[in-house]
Structure formats: structure tokens, C-alpha cells
Amino acid sequence: MERIIQDNLEKSEFLVNRRVFTDKEILARERAEIFNKCWLFIGHETEIPEAGDYKRKKVGGRNLLFVHSQDGEIRALFNTCPHRGALVCREDSGNSRVFRCFYHAWSFKNDGELVGMPGKDGFPEGFNDEGTKNMKAVNRLESYRGFMFVNFDDNAISLDEYLGNAKEYIDLVVDQSEYGMEALGGVQQYSVRANWKLLAENSVDLYHGMPTHKTYFDIKQAQDPNLKRVKLEGKGINLGNGHSVIEYVAPWGRPVAQWTPIWDEEFKNDMEKMKTRLAERFGEDRADRIANYNRNIVIFPNLVINDIMAVTARTFYPSSPGYMEVQGYSLAPKGESDKHRLARNNNFLEFLGPGGFATPDDNEALELCQEAYNNNSEVEWNDISKGMVRGEGNALATDELQMRSFWRHYNSIIQESLNKEVAHR
Amino acid sequence: MTIKTLERQDIVDFLYTEAKILDEWRLMDWAALFTDDGTYIVPPIGEPEAIPTKSLFYIHDNRSRLQERAERLLKKEAHVEYPHSTTTRNYHNILVGDIESDVISVDCNFTTHRTKREVVDTFIGKIKYELVRENDRLAIQRKKVVLNLDSLRPHGKISLIL
Numbered sequence: 001m002e003r004i005i006q007d008n009l010e011k012s013e014f015l016v017n018r019r020v021f022t023d024k025e026i027l028a029r030e031r032a033e034i035f036n037k038c039w040l041f042i043g044h045e046t047e048i049p050e051a052g053d054y055k056r057k058k059v060g061g062r063n064l065l066f067v068h069s070q071d072g073e074i075r076a077l078f079n080t081c082p083h084r085g086a087l088v089c090r091e092d093s094g095n096s097r098v099f100r101c102f103y104h105a106w107s108f109k110n111d112g113e114l115v116g117m118p119g120k121d122g123f124p125e126g127f128n129d130e131g132t133k134n135m136k137a138v139n140r141l142e143s144y145r146g147f148m149f150v151n152f153d154d155n156a157i158s159l160d161e162y163l164g165n166a167k168e169y170i171d172l173v174v175d176q177s178e179y180g181m182e183a184l185g186g187v188q189q190y191s192v193r194a195n196w197k198l199l200a201e202n203s204v205d206l207y208h209g210m211p212t213h214k215t216y217f218d219i220k221q222a223q224d225p226n227l228k229r230v231k232l233e234g235k236g237i238n239l240g241n242g243h244s245v246i247e248y249v250a251p252w253g254r255p256v257a258q259w260t261p262i263w264d265e266e267f268k269n270d271m272e273k274m275k276t277r278l279a280e281r282f283g284e285d286r287a288d289r290i291a292n293y294n295r296n297i298v299i300f301p302n303l304v305i306n307d308i309m310a311v312t313a314r315t316f317y318p319s320s321p322g323y324m325e326v327q328g329y330s331l332a333p334k335g336e337s338d339k340h341r342l343a344r345n346n347n348f349l350e351f352l353g354p355g356g357f358a359t360p361d362d363n364e365a366l367e368l369c370q371e372a373y374n375n376n377s378e379v380e381w382n383d384i385s386k387g388m389v390r391g392e393g394n395a396l397a398t399d400e401l402q403m404r405s406f407w408r409h410y411n412s413i414i415q416e417s418l419n420k421e422v423a424h425r
Numbered sequence: 426m427t428i429k430t431l432e433r434q435d436i437v438d439f440l441y442t443e444a445k446i447l448d449e450w451r452l453m454d455w456a457a458l459f460t461d462d463g464t465y466i467v468p469p470i471g472e473p474e475a476i477p478t479k480s481l482f483y484i485h486d487n488r489s490r491l492q493e494r495a496e497r498l499l500k501k502e503a504h505v506e507y508p509h510s511t512t513t514r515n516y517h518n519i520l521v522g523d524i525e526s527d528v529i530s531v532d533c534n535f536t537t538h539r540t541k542r543e544v545v546d547t548f549i550g551k552i553k554y555e556l557v558r559e560n561d562r563l564a565i566q567r568k569k570v571v572l573n574l575d576s577l578r579p580h581g582k583i584s585l586i587l
């Protein structure tokens with residue numbers, strides 16, 4: 001394959017080869033070089049608050065058990081029996097001290113240690129002395145402010161170093177709560193018949209906001225005539241390591257501390273108090289940023305944290321070049337009142353959910369792109385040049401610097417992998 | 426139909442009529458089937474009794490939002506349903522509760538097939554209705570759609586009114 005990107009600073013033109021969305025070999029390289037080596041979000045620590053709590057997770061193509069073990073540690077166990085391989089845990093979530101594989105009934109403590117095998121006399125003394133018959137845990141599991149990530153590469157840099165400049169933005173999301181954030185029930189599991197990278201792009205693409213989501217803004221404007229004056233103003237920022245963010249003025253109610261007319265007067269009071277409290281904690285500027293600005297963050301390769309009219313974390317994995325599986329979490333401040341929580345959840349499902357007034361249209365846009373990549377042989381390049389003329393550092397949120405950041409990093413990984421192969425031949 | 430002689434068949438006809446209205450994309454007529462305090466909800470998969478402050482619903486519409494939903498889906502800018510997909514709704518196993526009571530509960534199974542761009546998606550599950558008599562007609566006070574799916578895959582979205 002010829003080049004993946006054409007990054008022409010002189011011409012202010014940035015192109016992406018459309019084959020990256022359809023090519024099976026590219027997907028194989030993404031598995032090897034990206035999903036096997038990057039830090040991948042597995043879940044939020046509040047999903048498994050008590051000892052024994054567990055959730056099944058699919059991360060980077062693996063079947064994992066995200067478990068709060070009896071010793072207080074949180075682990076990610078590979079959900080496969082060391083005996084003959086069966087999936088050990090079949091429930092999606094629950095609380096248990098032990099997991100028992102039904103096939104030959106080996107059983108394991110929730111830290112993975114083998115504690116029971118029928119017909120023990122058939123096995124030698126000290127059969128498991130090396131621990132090779134325990135359920136295996138992912139070696140690298142690290143957390144940042146409640147967000148937990150795994151890495152299947154033992155030599156990977158630390159999560160802290162990996163997140164780098166992105167931490168500043170995660171902090172702005174988490175700092176909206178004095179007591180920490182929690183993940184709500186009802187994790188949304190859906191799919192898009194499109195390449196996974198299109199959703200990474202879409203998540204920091206404010207350029208599409210108006211044309212794609214006009215019907216949502218129609219509804220919001222009917223509720224709040226003043227909304228018309230608010231433009232989607234803000235910045236696009238490259239955070240390094242492929243991460244990026246758009247930060248812009250919120251044209252809607254934010255249940256952090258920005259009131260909107262569909263909420264009552266009591267609410268307005270609450271919001272003012274919340275804003276005052278934020279200012280006490282962080283000063284006016286930061287309080288303003290936390291309450292009145294939106295953030296859409298992409299953590300390379302496939303975690304999106306949107307702090308918009310509600311907070312969502314989404315991951316998405318390819319099962320083929322043209323199909324991805326999405327999981328969408330909602331995060332909310334611990335201890336939020338029921339009234340505020342309901343307003344937040346209304347905001348969420350109205351825009352962000354697969355039954356909402358906006359997300360289904362994103363889904364459709366991505367599917368239309370994918371369908372039209374049937375024309376790749378003759379029409380080869382996507383254009384991601386918007387705002388290049390302004391120069392890095394001056395990009396607007398409605399520009400495309402944030403996508404270029406993703407693609408430049410992606411290119412450095414995949415192009416290098418392609419070059420290696422040529423060298424071997 | 427005179428309300429005094431309301432029979433089970435009237436309830437069944439009402440449901441079938443709702444399905445027909447939806448299949449014909451007469452969405453404003455659909456919204457008009459609801460009482461002024463009518464609600465339309467789709468709880469999270471696997472949590473039919475979820476509480477909306479603890480779990481995230483797919484749809485949790487009060488009367489005005491279900492109206493907005495209907496209006497939106499009729500716009501050309503509701504891209505996901507433009508051009509409209511073709512749908513076929515079937516209601517089965519209809520169980521009508523006490524027909525004399527003020528609020529008549531009705532449970533049924535449903536299948537809704539949606540086809541668009543040569544792909545068919547099928548939604549399956551149960552619907553729980555609470556119907557009331559209002560000005561000589563039946564009206565929906567509550568419609569709760571419980572999806573019997575493992576996830577929204579491969580559907581990817583609930584862009585239809587279920």
C-alpha cells in the first residue's frame with residue numbers, strides 16, 4: 001500500500017488513505033501494534049465497589065473479568081480456564097468469592113488462585129507450585145483518578161506517562177465532583193457498521209455539529225431562545241501520543257453548574273451554589289472552565305470521554321474493518337441529588353444515547369462513509385485539512401487539528417509496521 | 426365504539442392500529458394516542474425495572490419529549506431515518522388485564538423489523554401498556570418497551586419508535 005497519510009504543511013493539506021478503513025491487513029496490524037500495545041480503558045473503579053464484585057469485559061479482543069478480589073485489589077483476569085480453556089465465568093456481572101469452571105469443575109478464588117480440582121489424586125503433589133494452573137491476570141492494570149486501563153504489553157510505558165497532557169483534561173472532568181465520579185448502571189452496548197477510527201474522528205469533530213445534529217439544536221433552541229447567540233466557540237488541541245481534545249463554550253445546560261430554562265428556579269439556585277463552591281475550590285477561572293465549557297477528549301486509540309451535557313466514556317473495538325462494537329458509560333458525581341441526576345440522565349439520553357436525538361445520526365453518518373468506501377479504488381483520499389492554514393496552536397474546535405493529531409500518531413505506528421515487513425521480505 | 430361495552434377485541438384493535446400508524450410513519454397521529462401525561466420509556470437491556478436515577482435508560486420520554494421525538498423523526502434532517510426505513514411491526518401474546526378498571530394494563534410480545542439500505546434489523550421484546558378511557562376513546566398513559574436482546578448489536582441504535 002502506498003502512504004497512509006499525506007501531510008503537506010506547505011500546501012496546508014492533510015490526506016488520509018481510505019484503505020485504512022477497509023483493508024484486512026491494516027486491521028491485523030492495528031491489532032498487533034495498537035490494541036496489543038496501547039493502554040486500553042477497561043472500566044471505572046466504581047463499577048466494582050465491593051470485594052467480590054465483578055464484571056465481564058471485552059477489551060482489545062480479549063475476554064476479561066474485571067474483579068474486586070477479596071484481598072482488596074482490583075484485577076483483570078483472563079476469563080479462560082487454565083485446564084482446557086473454557087470461559088470460567090458466564091455471568092456478565094455479580095459478586096462471588098470463587099469462580100467455578102463448569103467443564104471439569106476446577107474452582108478459583110477471585111484473585112485467580114486455583115483452590116479446587118475434582119479427582120486430585122490424579123495429579124502430582126505440588127502440581128500448581130509455579131502457579132501455572134491459576135487463572136492468569138493481565139500484568140499491567142493501572143488507574144488514573146478512577147479510570148482503569150489495561151495493557152497487554154509488559155514493556156509499555158506507565159499509564160501516567162502515556163496519558164501525559166491528557167491528564168489535565170481528565171482532571172477537569174473529575175474535579176466537577178467533590179466526592180469523585182461514579183459509573184451508572186445500564187452500560188450501553190451498541191455497534192456501528194463502520195470502521196472504528198471513524199468514531200475516534202467523529203468524537204472530536206465539532207465541524208459536523210450543526211449539519212448533522214440540526215434537529216437536536218432545533219429542540220434546544222425552542223427551549224431556550226438565548227441559545228441562538230451561543231456559537232460553538234473553542235479550541236482544538238493536540239495532547240501528544242495521539243490524544244486530543246476540543247474545548248468549547250457549552251450551548252446547553254450542564255448539570256455541573258450551568259442552568260438552562262427547562263430547569264426550574266430552585267435548580268437555578270442550586271447551580272449558582274455549585275458554581276460558588278467550585279470557585280472556592282479552584283478559583284473563578286477554573287470553576288468557569290469546569291462548569292461552562294465542554295470537553296470532548298480522545299485518548300488514543302479508542303477511549304472517548306465527552307464532558308458535554310452529561311459525561312460519557314466510550315470505547316469501541318473493530319471486529320472487522322467495517323464493524324465496531326461500542327460500549328458507552330455514563331459517569332456522574334457521587335452523591336448527586338436525585339433531581340440533578342434525573343436532569344443529567346435526561347440530558348444524556350436525549351443526545352448521547354443510541355435512542356437519543358443525536359447519536360443515531362452520527363452512527364448513520366459513519367455508516368454512509370463506510371458504505372461509500374466501496375469507491376476506494378478510484379477515490380482514494382479523505383481530507384482532514386480544515387484549519388491547517390491557521391497553524392498549530394491556533395486551531396478552532398471546529399477545525400481538524402485534533403484528527404490530524406490522531407492520524408499522525410497512528411501513521412507513526414502503522415507506517416513503521418508496514419516498513420518493517422518490507423525489510424523482512 | 427362506545428366505551429361502556431369495551432371488549433378485549435377493542436383493546437387488540439387499538440394495539441394493531443398503533444402498529445399500523447407507526448408502520449405508515451404517521452408519527453404525529455401516534456403522539457396523539459397518548460394522554461397529556463403520557464410516557465414512553467425503554468429501560469436499559471437486562472434491567473426492566475431499572476430506576477432512572479441509578480441506571481441509564483435508552484428512552485425516558487414524558488409527553489412533550491415523545492412529541493419532539495415524533496416531530497424530529499419526520500424531518501429530513503433526522504438523517505438516520507431519511508429516507509425513512511421500512512418497518513413491519515407484529516404484536517403477539519396479547520394479555521389484557523382487568524377491562525373494567527380505570528387503567529387497563531396490557532402486555533404483549535412484539536417484533537419490529539426495520540429494513541434500510543438492504544440490511545434488516547429486528548427488535549424483539551415485550552411492551553407493557555397502561556391504557557385509559559378518555560373522551561370516548563382509548564389513550565395510552567404509559568408505554569414501556571422491554572427489549573429482549575443481549576445488546577443493541579447489530580442494530581446500533583433505536584432510531585424508530587418501538
Ligand code: FES
Binds near residue numbers: 084102103104106
Ligand atoms: S476446562 Fe475448566 S475445568 Fe476443565
Ligand SMILES: [Fe+2]
Binds near residue numbers: 208209212358
Ligand atoms: Fe455528532
